[in-house]
Amino acid sequence: ETGVTQTPRHLVMGMTNKKSLKCEQHLGHNAMYWYKQSAKKPLELMFVYNFKEQTENNSVPSRFSPECPNSSHLFLHLHTLQPEDSALYLCASSFGLAGVITDTQYFGPGTRLTVL
Amino acid sequence: AQKVTQAQTEISVVEKEDVTLDCVYETRDTTYYLFWYKQPPSGELVFLIRRNSFDEQNEISGRYSWNFQKSTSSFNFTITASQVVDSAVYFCALSEAGIDNQGGKLIFGQGTELSVKP
Numbered sequence: 366e367t368g369v370t371q372t373p374r375h376l377v378m379g380m381t382n383k384k385s386l387k388c389e390q391h392l393g394h395n396a397m398y399w400y401k402q403s404a405k406k407p408l409e410l411m412f413v414y415n416f417k418e419q420t421e422n423n424s425v426p427s428r429f430s431p432e433c434p435n436s437s438h439l440f441l442h443l444h445t446l447q448p449e450d451s452a453l454y455l456c457a458s459s460f461g462l463a464g465v466i467t468d469t470q471y472f473g474p475g476t477r478l479t480v481l
Numbered sequence: 482a483q484k485v486t487q488a489q490t491e492i493s494v495v496e497k498e499d500v501t502l503d504c505v506y507e508t509r510d511t512t513y514y515l516f517w518y519k520q521p522p523s524g525e526l527v528f529l530i531r532r533n534s535f536d537e538q539n540e541i542s543g544r545y546s547w548n549f550q551k552s553t554s555s556f557n558f559t560i561t562a563s564q565v566v567d568s569a570v571y572f573c574a575l576s577e578a579g580i581d582n583q584g585g586k587l588i589f590g591q592g593t594e595l596s597v598k599p
Contacts, residue, residue, distance in 0.1 A: 406591075407572075407589045407590060407591050407592065408572070408587075408589040421586070453524055455524075455526065457526075469516070469528055469531045470528075470587060472525055472527075472528075473525065474523060474524050474525040475524040475525065477524070
């Protein structure tokens with residue numbers, strides 16, 4: 366595997382379900398990101414992890430819970446979602462120095478989530 | 482406040498035409514980075530270019546070229562002799578540097594959907 370991979374690519378879930386999105390990067394990066402892309406809206410940054418520490422939570426509802434066990438893996442745990450949470454969820458990674466992240470972000474293919 | 486504006490929502494051209502995608506940004510910082518990404522129908526954002534605020538040289542990569550003008554806060558992207566495979570949504574993005582940006586924020590424009598017809 367190369368670059369940034371995401372699984373599953375497509376997910377349909379009910380509002381009472383619990384599911385998880387997985388992201389893995391094979392680029393040797395240490396910063397990882399979750400973005401949400403809704404139809405007709407710009408990409409919204411959700412969470413940032415740098416060296417496994419969360420450095421950004423962009424006022425995301427608690428029904429989205431991120432987890433970063435190491436610099437190569439990032440998860441997004443989902444529970445009691447709403448239909449308006451249906452979107453493309455993109456993971457990205459980049460190099461980052463401790464405390465400063467300004468390098469190019471490389472994206473995965475995304476998970477297309479539909480909440481019924 | 483940071484902002485990126487891509488005023489062109491959709492552009493349609495015929496193959497072999499040249500097309501320019503506009504990007505205007507706002508920032509208070511003197512050090513910042515500008516990016517262009519391509520998002521084909523498959524969904525993945527593909528990195529095209531990164532430019533820092535101190536480098537105003539225009540760049541050419543094959544059929545792609547970028548015109549960075551700080552005086553007008555613009556970072557426009559031109560595709561020469563467009564091809565059907567260029568059909569995608571193109572995003573311009575801005576990232577401010579420095580310790581204030583510990584979150585690694587990329588501010589994206591709304592995107593321009595380019596359709597190249599045969």
